[in-house]
Amino acid sequence: MESVSSKKNSIVNVIMTTEVVLFDPVQCKGYQQFQIVNLFLDTLVRKDPKFGIISGAASKWDINASQTEYTFYLNQNLKFHNEDTITAKDVKYSFDRHLEEGSVSVIGTYLKNVLLQIEIVSDFSVKFVLKGSYPPFLDLISMPGYGIISSKSTKDKIIGSGPFVRSESKSGMVCLTKRKNYPFSTTNIDKFCIKIERDVEKTIAALNDSSIQLAMGSPLEVALSEKLKMELVSHPTFSLVSTQIFLNHNSSFLKEKKNRQIVRKIAYSARDNDKILTKFDSALNTYIPKGIMQESYYQDEPFINVNDSLKEKTKLKIVFPYGIFLESSVKKIVKRFEIAGFEVSYLNVKGKDLLAPIQSGEFDLVFVPYQGVIPDPDGYLDLLAPESLLKKASIPSEKYLKKISDARFTTNRKDRLDEYSNVLKKFEKELYIIPFSQNSIPIVYNNKLKLPNLNYTFHLNLRELTLK
Secondary structure: OOOOOEEEOOOOEEEEOOOOOOOOOOOOOOOOHHHHHHOOOOEEEEEOOOOOOOEEEEEEEEEEOOOOEEEEEEEOOEEEEOEEEOOOOHHHHHHHHHHHHOOOOOOOHHHHHHHEEEEEEEOOOOEEEEEEOOHHHHHHHHHHHHHOOOOOOOOOOOOOOOEEEHHHHHHHEEEEEEOOOOOOOOOOEEEEEEOOOOOHHHHHHHHOOOOOOOOOOOOHHOOOOOOOOOEEEEEEEEEEEEEEEEEEOOOOOOOHHHHHHHHHHHHHHHHOOOOOOOOOEEEEOOOOOOOOOOHHHHOOOOOOOOOOOOOOOOEEEEEEEOOEEEEHHHHHHHHHHHHOOEEEEEEEHHHHHHHHHHHHOOEEEEEEEEEEEOOOOOHHHHOOOOOOHHHHHHOHHHHHHHHHHHOOOOOOOHHHHHHHHHHHHHHOOOEEEEEEEEOOOOEEEEEEEEEEOOOOOOOOOHHHHEEO
């Protein structure tokens, strides 16, 4: 392998913890998979940390007076990996795949909520007609999951549009190589190779022997390890990820608000007094993470003090997602509930082992980390929907979601967020869900790499990662 310090034919090997590397945006489920897609595909518009929304596959766009129609004019110099020019037909095809009946897209709902139709205006212009004025629309379609693929793509071969093409894999890694004729500026790294690894010790060993230069999404034990060599840096992203405690409202105990108040008191006692959170996390008392709503939304309201002693022994099954908390932190949380009189059984699991109890409803409390799709409250609402992954929790959220839906197309951004804030505050007071923490996504990297500014971004954008 070429040295990471060489800027010519430079290769960066990356460890991720995702289930599988994917190139089809409709199939992607988590941020790591979307990171790979971001190398492979271009979106109509892009988000720049300095300048906001800038051109992508679209060189320019028009917005009508009522802000309900967006017409995009495509950059005719931008080509797919097979050298075909990107057309309006390809754009419509790419978005329709998220919207069609039976689509497995995890981000299709966001479009369905706001989009009325997509019209091909000409070979190189396409119009999006919205149900109403929607201020974060450009933010939404800048997300990697809405990358443009060729309409000639098949299930087995996705034809991409971005700066990197899929290349020959090696040693259990999936590799992407930078295109020579890509018209936009991008990283000075020539090749990324992705390895899936979830084992803490193996990840640390690979970082230390320099066979891996970057680890993303690894458990906290990797980022906090004292075994890491001096040239390795552990870095938080301060991302807009939040962890909420979802309560199973089929539980007779949790149906009563006073018992939900007891659960919150115990959970917050552990969080605030037992050093549950690390330097990568902070306490969060609201459903929407900090950095999205206006400041008034985040002003703490006094909690009603409740007696947290139980009248009788109560069984409680808690599910933790492995890697969000240290194992020692999980045990401290469990201990707090046991001291209060609960008979606790718990799981600290990942992947399919985490999905199983969530999908079957075999939990009383489940700690759920979630990363919104867009920096807008709409990016965090899908878990509250009746048919969401957490539908077995039977969260009584429908009337609140209806009120938010009524406010969704408020033209003035401040007025819109005020309406959302009023509804969310009422929902939060009922303690159907208990906010717990705002989490960064820690990364560990070789100090020969240069990171972009990561303050309040969703994640490390590999396009912006460079060699020093």
